[in-house]
Amino acid sequence: MRAGWREAALNHGWTYRDKVPPADAGTLVSDWLADRYRHSNGVVWQQRIAAGELDWNGVLLTGDRVLQGGETLGWRRPPWLEEAIPDQWETIHDDGDLLVINKPSGLPVMPGGGFLRHTLTALLEPTGARPVHRLGRFTSGLQVCARTPHTRALWSKQFRPNGGCRKVYQAWSRRVPGLELGQCLTLSRDVVERPHPLLGWIWGPEPLDDAPIRKRLSAHSELELLERTAEGDRLQVTITTGRPHQIRIHLAQLGSPLLGDPLYLPHREISAIATPGDGGYRLHAWRLVADGLALESSLPPDWGIP
Known part of the structure; x- marks a missing residue:
């Protein structure tokens, strides 16, 4: 293992608990959990029930059954390997x-x-x-x-939005059409919650089609072009609102997603197989001004290489 890294290791497992809404009465436990946790289908949840990993109001669940609504389900997830x-x-x-x-x-x-x-x-x-x-x-x-x-x-x-904190990032993105060196571009576009096959709902740019939107949040970003290369643009991005994945979403909204972003794609599309925690993009929280402090962090060693 290289210096400065912690090796992959097993944890001690974890218990996830969920309160079932009364409106969901009549649904099988396995079906309800498959809808709640999209990473596993109903068959997998039935296998976990058979393995003794589920409880119902604190009592071992010995078989799949119909929910009454209002009960608490617990999944005792066995230890798993966490990445380095x-x-x-x-x-x-x-x-x-x-x-x-x-x-x-x-x-x-x-x-x-x-x-x-x-x-x-x-x-x-x-x-x-x-x-x-x-x-x-x-x-x-x-x-x-x-x-x-x-x-x-x-x-x-x-x-919080308009809380007085000024956050300045650097980002490598696809070329931003119409933006020239030293110029600034202000974005005031909502981030919206859209359907996602793995997660149920996910924050993203407003879709080009008539896909359903569950929620929207106002967001404000200011872009300045610092450098342009054949591979992409190095941007300074200043935000005051700090919405979920705001910079990634706003650049995708422009048609210029972060270089290497596996989730937010051109044409305001969202990958059906990626999640927000997947890497490959280049984004650095560079400067921060708040509560009388003005702080700056050094850029990663390979930052100048897109």
Whole structure:
């Protein structure tokens, strides 16, 4: 294993619990879970029930049965192998409470997407610090953490839309038509929740067709072209709203998704086989201005090579 990386390792498993809405009464447990967790079909859930991995209101579920509505289902997921992760970073600011690091690409911030212990949250446990917000796994750069609930709450407010926090990123994207060196482009377009075959619903750009939209959030981004190469554009992207995957979605909305983005595709399409945690794109949280602090993180060593 190369220096600065933690080897792939088994965790201790995890128990997922779900409260069944009364409206879902009459559905088989296996069918309900297959709809709730799109990664596994009803047959797989029946196998898990037979293996003794499910409980019903805290009691072992010995066979598939019809839901009554209102019960709590628990899935005791057996230990699984978590991928290797980078586990070293540069500290940008630490006053004993507020901690800001330069997160490496590939390190998940919080549990999810197959990660439980191989996360920044778990690595920070000995320090008492916890993340205030969440950069994407493959987004590098400024990640704000704090040791006290009071400071986490204060900074969480800063990161809300129009909370006063100014976040500046660098990104490599496909060429942005009409944008020239030194020019700026303002985007004020909603990010919307669209259907996804693996996840049920996912945030993305507004579709070109009449696909259903469950929810929408206003979002604001400002682009500036820093460099243009044959492979793509290096952009400075400033945001104040911080919606889910906002920069990836806004660039896809323009028809210029991030280089290597496996999820957000040209023509506002979303891959049916990729998820937000899949990597390949180049996005770095570069500068941050908030609460009297102005912070900057160094770019990854290979940043100038698209």
